[in-house]
Amino acid sequence: MCDTLVALSNVTKDNSVIFAKNSDREPNEPQIMLRIPGRLNEKGKKAKCTYVEVEQRELTHEVILIKPHWMWGAEMGVNDKGLVIGNEAVFTKEKLEPESLLGMDMLRLALESCERAIDAVYYIIHLLEHYGQGGKAGYTENLRYHNSFIIADREDAYVLETAAKNWAVKRISDIHTISNSLSLRNDFDECSSGLIENAIRKGWCRSKADFSFKLCYEDKLYSFAAKGDYRQSYTESSLRNNAGKIDVNCMMRVLRSHCDNDKVKNFKAGSMKSVCMHGGGIVSSQTTGSMVVRLKDGDITLWTTGTSLPCISLYKPYWFTKSREMFFSEEEQHKAVGNWVKIEKLHRSILSGEVTEFASLINERDKIESEFFKMAAQVRTEEDKMEAMSYVQKAEEKFYRELIDNLSVTSKKSKRFNSNLYYGWYWKRQNNTLGS
Numbered sequence: 001m002c003d004t005l006v007a008l009s010n011v012t013k014d015n016s017v018i019f020a021k022n023s024d025r026e027p028n029e030p031q032i033m034l035r036i037p038g039r040l041n042e043k044g045k046k047a048k049c050t051y052v053e054v055e056q057r058e059l060t061h062e063v064i065l066i067k068p069h070w071m072w073g074a075e076m077g078v079n080d081k082g083l084v085i086g087n088e089a090v091f092t093k094e095k096l097e098p099e100s101l102l103g104m105d106m107l108r109l110a111l112e113s114c115e116r117a118i119d120a121v122y123y124i125i126h127l128l129e130h131y132g133q134g135g136k137a138g139y140t141e142n143l144r145y146h147n148s149f150i151i152a153d154r155e156d157a158y159v160l161e162t163a164a165k166n167w168a169v170k171r172i173s174d175i176h177t178i179s180n181s182l183s184l185r186n187d188f189d190e191c192s193s194g195l196i197e198n199a200i201r202k203g204w205c206r207s208k209a210d211f212s213f214k215l216c217y218e219d220k221l222y223s224f225a226a227k228g229d230y231r232q233s234y235t236e237s238s239l240r241n242n243a244g245k246i247d248v249n250c251m252m253r254v255l256r257s258h259c260d261n262d263k264v265k266n267f268k269a270g271s272m273k274s275v276c277m278h279g280g281g282i283v284s285s286q287t288t289g290s291m292v293v294r295l296k297d298g299d300i301t302l303w304t305t306g307t308s309l310p311c312i313s314l315y316k317p318y319w320f321t322k323s324r325e326m327f328f329s330e331e332e333q334h335k336a337v338g339n340w341v342k343i344e345k346l347h348r349s350i351l352s353g354e355v356t357e358f359a360s361l362i363n364e365r366d367k368i369e370s371e372f373f374k375m376a377a378q379v380r381t382e383e384d385k386m387e388a389m390s391y392v393q394k395a396e397e398k399f400y401r402e403l404i405d406n407l408s409v410t411s412k413k414s415k416r417f418n419s420n421l422y423y424g425w426y427w428k429r430q431n432n433t434l435g436s
Helices: 103-113 117-131 195-201 213-217 220-226 228-240 248-255 330-351 358-378 382-406 421-433
Strands: 002-007 017-025 031-036 046-048 053-055 063-068 076-079 084-090 146-152 157-163 166-171 175-178 286-296 299-304 316-318
Touching (some): 002 146, 002 228, 002 248, 017 076, 017 146, 017 248, 031 286, 031 330, 063 103, 063 286, 076 103, 076 286, 084 103, 084 157, 084 286, 117 146, 117 157, 117 166, 146 175, 157 175, 157 213, 166 195, 175 228, 195 213, 220 228, 228 248, 248 286, 248 299, 316 358, 316 382, 330 382, 330 421
Antiparallel strands (some): 002 175, 017 286, 031 063, 046 053, 063 076, 076 084, 084 146, 146 157, 157 166, 286 299, 299 316
16 A cells, blocks of 8 residues: 655745655565666567556666566656656456556656646546556565556646546545545646446446546555545645645655554554554554655655665665666666665664663664755765765765664564564564564
């Protein structure tokens, strides 16, 4: 499950466009960041997506993707033109194709193919209508779903929601957030041909006057289990309450939020009703990757954790530079997976109570991030960005070395799991298979 947010320049503190997303998936599913160069393709060349092949455009743009390691597509990403996209799993009454394009495949294809948000909207619609959507999107679970997207550039943003080959799209005026439920009702700007007539024919509404995309097409049982409405309401109100003051820090606070659930915050329970999602509930996902993108005056600054659980992770700044040495390439995917698993094992030590000075660790994390913000505000040149990313890499390594030093080898583990038998069983099972 996931949450995606955008704030346009008329509601942000510095008149930038700020996009943010948490990707919530299976806790043991590595989510990696890759940088893939643009290329000039032979005419007719096809991209081998997760399940099907799609004809590529002759020129593809350079992209930074955050993606589950096993699929071709990505949960979120940005290209070197300043186009940024995030997708959400949504559940509808319509039937999916058995194996076609995943929402993540469409996201990557749009980032590689398009420069502007509106072009990406129509390109995804083209892919949807031509190929359909469907196929197993879960790592070990047989999870299949429809998709919604927030698509933004330096000037514009759109929400595009789908049900099989049906769709509705709305241009965003200031703030919009989406989660694992449909958000559009009758307030869309455009929709697929026959969208309303299809709903009337199937008895989901009586007439155009009482049509609602959400109420007619949404699968209420799955959507209720995913708690998308709850999280969407929380993220939307969090941004509305900060309109005019929204900055990168504000977005990070929302992505780190547990929605006032102290049990989740203190690693004593899992819940789908938490933006920073912790596994261990009866229905369970965990935030395995998190990203914030700031678009301002031609500059693209990407902040990402590269790890699970943003509440305990470092957000680090990255830029598109001529040198790619700070990034994993598509050919180095196995290294990226190894890096994610290594840090995830450290996160599990926090979850199980092996870190004795947790509060001081978070204070240190905040201090390091504060340094990153000051540094990011001062970068101007290519050399500045390379130097900053090199410093960030060293600071991150130092942070995790200190976390390892903080582990209590001799003391008994916390009795955190003992208060919830299911929670303890769940995490023991996850830990036994992590990295396998």
